[in-house]
Amino acid sequence: MKFLEKRKKKKIFDFPSKHLNESLDTLPEIPLDPELSKNMERLKSAYKDCSDVIFREFSIGSSVNAVLLYIDGLSNTEEVDQHVLMPLIRMKDLDCDAVFECTKKEISISDLKEIYSISDVFKQISIGNPIILMEKETKGISIGLPKWEKRSIMEPDAESVIRGPREGFIETLRVNTSLLRRKIRHPLLKMKQMTIGQYTETQIIVAYIEGIADTTLVNEVTSRLNRIKIDGILESGYIEEMIIDYPYSPFAQVLTTERPDVAAACLLEGRVVILIDGTPITLIAPCTFATLLQSPEDYYNQFYISTFIRWLRYMFFFIALLAPSAYVAVLTFHQEMLPTTLLLTIAESREQIPFPALVEAFIMEITFEALREAGVRLPKQVGAAVSIVGALVIGQAATAAGLVSSPMVMVVAITGVASFLMPRYATGISTRILRFPIMILSGMLGLLGVMIGITAIVAHLCNLKSFGVPYFNSTAALKVHNWKDILIRAPWWAMDTRPSLFSNDSSDLMREASNQKPDPSKGGDGS
Structure with a gap:
């Protein structure tokens, strides 16, 4: 409150000159003003010389002035016109006290959020969500209608296989998370979201399977990511260099992949997957020397073929x-x-x-x-x-x-x-x-x-x-089950436990009935 009292001496809050050099997560929570004109002046001052930022002024019914704010190219303008602007303009006159709630009910979009500050406006429109601000309201509505051009899903050139899935991650974060969800459909697959980069505000997802991944590992990965202070993240290499233990070592300490099947397999082993918006390269931690010499195709061929190639x-x-x-x-x-x-x-x-x-x-x-x-x-x-x-x-x-x-x-x-x-x-x-x-x-x-x-x-x-x-724990540890996927690739019916190096859950990977060695005399089905 003291901060706001000091600013009352000025007609317009000088937002850009004072705070636009700060990260959106650290901006002061300047609440929305009941006067729509003041909010408009602040936002237009902040987005000066930004031709792609659209301010669409309209009236809800014929009594309440409002403005629709979005960034052209990041929001789905067709859906905005059909499901937002048209229903609101055609609304009947209502009591002013009920306009905000009636407006939310009139918008036929499932993803709606209430926002209360100028910094919330910046955050939401930067990820493609249009904002509605109304007269005499100290809160606004964020509409989940992001849309931008994205590359189609195709096989990664650097990790092509003869036998295996032909899909790879792309530069869109939510597409990548959906590819992982298609592989692992259990609700214990958790995806923590955070933002890194003062100006780029790059979205990061930390994915792991609760109950399989070690809690200490998850906390360590999250802690290292939270310590990163940088202007922007344009590729996963920025993050990799700042979270590894030995930055001067020539050996990779974080596994990288563009393949959803590789990421899903590592999640099932108890590792943590880091997905970064804007790049198809996904980081996987921890990494050992043996994993750097393993190929995804090792697990899709017969075990003796994979062992020979290894x-x-x-x-x-x-x-x-x-x-x-x-x-x-x-x-x-x-x-x-x-x-x-x-x-x-x-x-x-x-x-x-x-x-x-x-x-x-x-x-x-x-x-x-x-x-x-x-x-x-x-x-x-x-x-x-x-x-x-x-x-x-x-x-x-x-x-x-x-x-x-x-x-x-x-x-x-x-x-x-x-x-x-x-x-x-x-x-x-x-x-x-x-x-x-x-x-x-x-x-x-x-x-x-x-x-x-x-x-x-x-x-x-x-x-x-x-x-x-x-780095050499997988080969130095005197545990037989950890050697089943190092020098050889054991048959799937023999790899009945998870690696103890990454997981705190050593339970069977398959059901007991599936772990039986195939019996050729009984048709090879083990029954």
Whole structure:
């Protein structure tokens, strides 16, 4: 009240010059004035030079002046005209004391809210809800009619599968939450909403399954999000960088996905999913090293097929990380480890090469990385062709010019193919970054340098945590049920408990009758 008394000396409340540099959640609660003209002056002053903000003045019946306020492009104007303006203008004259309630009854929209302050007006129209303000009323009506252009649901390019769902998240938050609700229809799927960003006011949803997700984990995720103070959130990477435990680590500490089935599976494991309005990328916490090498398709194929592909993926992960370093170390310090015939062939190919093996490897790796990035940035129609043809042409030209040897081209090519087997982009970029320091160590110390590099990486991974969960906990914990989805993908009838790393509920995943191992002698149905 003291704040309002000080402002009575001025005819119009100077809202924009004083408070528009504040977040909408922290704006002072300036109540709506009974005089509609004062509210209009305040709002028009705040939205000065905003051509997309529409003020539609009209009369309810023929006695009460009112104004409809919305942002063009964010609200469904067709529904506003049909279900709001037309019924109100045609209303019969009523007692002024009953106009507000009669107005609410006349609007044939289910989502109606009462608002009481100027800041409430800003919040509601910014998310697409039109506002009605009336003469002699200190409250207004927010009408739930948001509508804006959105992208159609399609399969994510970065996480395509041969077998599995073909739908992916889009940039609209409520569409993404509906995709999750279609997967998990239980009322225990909770979705807490919050707003982050002083100017963007980006809506965030924290989704989890009550009773499965650990309450401590949910509270920790919510607490870290609430501590974020920033002007705006334009993509999930803003949030990821500010909530992880070790921001200087090259390894991902939050899982990212565009697939609703992956998010739903993580919710059933007891993890927390963070959905951000304006981006299809969803964050999942916590994250372990094993999850970064798992693909959604591992769970849609037969378990022996998935296990074989998973082993192949692990093997090529080490190839992608260590192949150039091992080649440089052996060629520089440990030639005796190579068969004589192979050693002579390599020596012959390197006879005209003016650079040592380390410099040669750096030239080829940097060139390959540049071609890879060029293929990503170019248009899709020519990107893949340019990257592949460029690699072939440059590799052949470099070999013919005597800058690099043929064995080095082959090693770099195998390394590049191995990096493409990584199911997560974050895993691939980590191996690409760490490949260079290990190459330097191998060029200086040989295989001893390679072992030092591996030891340093393993020590870092053992020290790494994601929201309190150790990065290697899934492989270090001596619990058999946690190993059923690490090195192998056990059959579904064998994975009868949830991972104890993320969930406080270790109950059976399936009913007892469904957990029986199939019996081929009885038709394979286990009955």
